[in-house]
Amino acid sequence: MIDFRLTEEQERIRRLAHEFAEREIRPVAAHYDETEEMPWPVMEKAARVGLTSFQYPEEYGGGGMTSALVACLVAEELAWGCLGIATAIAGAGLAAVPIMLAGTPEQKARYLPRFCNGVYLGSFALTEPEAGSDAASLRTTAVRQGDRYILNGQKRFITHGGIADLYVIFATVAPGTGHRGITAFIVEKGTPGLSAGKKEKKMGMRASHTGDVILEDVEVPVENRLGEEGQGFYIAMQSFEHTRPMVAAMAVGVARAAYEYALQYARERVQFGKPIITKQAIRFLLADMATEIDAARLLAWRAAWMVDQGMPANVTASMAKAFAADAAMRITTDAVQILGGYGYMREYPVEKWMRDAKILQIVEGTSQIQRVVISQMLAMGME
Ligand SMILES: Cc1cc2nc3c(=O)[nH]c(=O)nc-3n(C[C@H](O)[C@H](O)[C@H](O)COP(=O)(O)OP(=O)(O)OC[C@H]3O[C@@H](n4cnc5c(N)ncnc54)[C@H](O)[C@@H]3O)c2cc1C
Known part of the structure; x- marks a missing residue:
C-alpha cells in the first residue's frame, strides 16, 4: 500500500x-x-x-x-x-x-x-587533493605498528575539516591496491599530528566551514579502526546510500525557497500593465519548477524509504541526488530570471540560492558520478 x-x-x-x-x-x-x-x-x-x-x-x-x-x-x-x-x-x-x-x-x-549532547562536530574525511571522484585512489596511508596505526596524508574540502571534534578518516593499509586497502579510522580532535589545513573561501554554502585536514604521524589505537582492514571503501559507499537522499532533500529545500519567492514576485511585478505571472513564458517556468520540486521530493523520499526498509538503495539514492541537485540548479537559475535584474542583486535572496544550489551537483559525488553509479548498476542488470 x-x-x-x-x-x-x-x-x-x-x-x-x-x-x-x-x-x-x-x-x-x-x-x-x-x-x-x-x-x-x-x-x-x-x-x-x-x-x-x-x-x-x-x-x-x-x-x-x-x-x-x-x-x-x-x-x-x-x-x-x-x-x-x-x-x-x-x-x-x-x-x-x-x-x-x-x-x-x-x-x-x-x-x-x-x-546527542549539544553541538558536536563530526567530519567524514574521504576526499584528497589527488582523489576526488576517484576516491579509491586515495593516498593517505595507515601503517600498523603493534596495537596502533600511524596515519599520514592530507584530506581536502572536508566539511568541518580542521574544526571538528571527531573525524572518520579513510586511509589505505595497502597503497596501490585501490579500494581493497581502504580502511576507516575514528580520530579525535587533539590527537597529536592531526591539524587544520587551509580554510576554503566558497561561492556558496558559505555558512558551512570547508577545510583541509593534515595527518602527520597520527597514532590511532587499533580499537579505533572502524570495521575490518579493507572495508573502508564499502563503509563509505554504504554511508552515501544513507546520506544522498538527505542531500537530495536539501536540494528540494533550496529549490522550494527560490520557487516560492519567484512565484510571489511574479504575482506582484507589473510590466506592460499586468503582473508578469500573466505571461505564459513566466507561468511555464513556474509550472516546471513546481513539477520538478515534487518529482525530486518523491525520489528522495522513495530512496529514504528503501533505506528505512533495509533494501539496497544505491541506485535510487543516486537517482534522487542527481535529479534533485540538477533540478535545484535549474530552478534557482530560473528564479533569478523571473526576478530579472533584481534577481542578480545581492539585496534579494535569490542569487544566494543559485550560488548555494551549485554545490549540490558536486558534493557526495558529482552529478556525473551519480550517473556513473546508476549506469554501472543498470549495465550489470541490477536496478
Ligand atoms: C564545499 C565542499 C564540501 C565538501 N565536503 C566533503 C566532505 O565533508 N568530505 C569529503 O570527503 N569530501 C568533501 N567534498 C569533496 C567532494 O566530494 C568532491 O569535491 C567531489 O567528490 C568531486 O571531487 P573533485 O572536486 O576532486 O573533482 P574531480 O573528481 O576532479 O572531478 C572534476 C570533474 O570531472 C568529472 N568526472 C570525474 N570523474 C568522472 C567520470 N568517471 N566520469 C565522468 N565525469 C567525471 C566530475 O564530475 C567533475 O565534473 C566537499 C567538496 C566541497 C566543494
Whole structure:
C-alpha cells in the first residue's frame, strides 16, 4: 500500500524544523553568507530543540527517530532556511553515519552519545587533493605498528575539516591496491599530528566551514579502526546510500525557497500593465519548477524509504541526488530570471540560492558520478 501522507510524528518534526528555519535561520542567512563564519549560536539553538539528536537511538541519548525519511523531512526544511546553516547543523552528524553502520557496540556507546549532547562536530574525511571522484585512489596511508596505526596524508574540502571534534578518516593499509586497502579510522580532535589545513573561501554554502585536514604521524589505537582492514571503501559507499537522499532533500529545500519567492514576485511585478505571472513564458517556468520540486521530493523520499526498509538503495539514492541537485540548479537559475535584474542583486535572496544550489551537483559525488553509479548498476542488470 502506498500512502504519501506523513504520520503525526513525522509531521511534528517537519513542522519543528520549518518553524526553526523560519525563526532562527532565515533572519541570519544573509549575515553568515556574507561573513563566512560558522553559525554557532544557531547551531546551539538547533541542538537545544533536538534538531541535531532526533536521529540517534534513545539508548545513546537521541530522539529515537532513526529514519532516513525523517532525516529528509528535517533536511529539506533547514535547507529551505539556508543551505550553509543547514549543512553546519546536519553535516555535524556525517561522521556518525559510518559509526552507526559499521561501529562495534563499544565504539557506538563511546562516540554516539556525544552527538546527542549539544553541538558536536563530526567530519567524514574521504576526499584528497589527488582523489576526488576517484576516491579509491586515495593516498593517505595507515601503517600498523603493534596495537596502533600511524596515519599520514592530507584530506581536502572536508566539511568541518580542521574544526571538528571527531573525524572518520579513510586511509589505505595497502597503497596501490585501490579500494581493497581502504580502511576507516575514528580520530579525535587533539590527537597529536592531526591539524587544520587551509580554510576554503566558497561561492556558496558559505555558512558551512570547508577545510583541509593534515595527518602527520597520527597514532590511532587499533580499537579505533572502524570495521575490518579493507572495508573502508564499502563503509563509505554504504554511508552515501544513507546520506544522498538527505542531500537530495536539501536540494528540494533550496529549490522550494527560490520557487516560492519567484512565484510571489511574479504575482506582484507589473510590466506592460499586468503582473508578469500573466505571461505564459513566466507561468511555464513556474509550472516546471513546481513539477520538478515534487518529482525530486518523491525520489528522495522513495530512496529514504528503501533505506528505512533495509533494501539496497544505491541506485535510487543516486537517482534522487542527481535529479534533485540538477533540478535545484535549474530552478534557482530560473528564479533569478523571473526576478530579472533584481534577481542578480545581492539585496534579494535569490542569487544566494543559485550560488548555494551549485554545490549540490558536486558534493557526495558529482552529478556525473551519480550517473556513473546508476549506469554501472543498470549495465550489470541490477536496478
Ligand atoms: C564545499 C565542499 C564540501 C565538501 N565536503 C566533503 C566532505 O565533508 N568530505 C569529503 O570527503 N569530501 C568533501 N567534498 C569533496 C567532494 O566530494 C568532491 O569535491 C567531489 O567528490 C568531486 O571531487 P573533485 O572536486 O576532486 O573533482 P574531480 O573528481 O576532479 O572531478 C572534476 C570533474 O570531472 C568529472 N568526472 C570525474 N570523474 C568522472 C567520470 N568517471 N566520469 C565522468 N565525469 C567525471 C566530475 O564530475 C567533475 O565534473 C566537499 C567538496 C566541497 C566543494
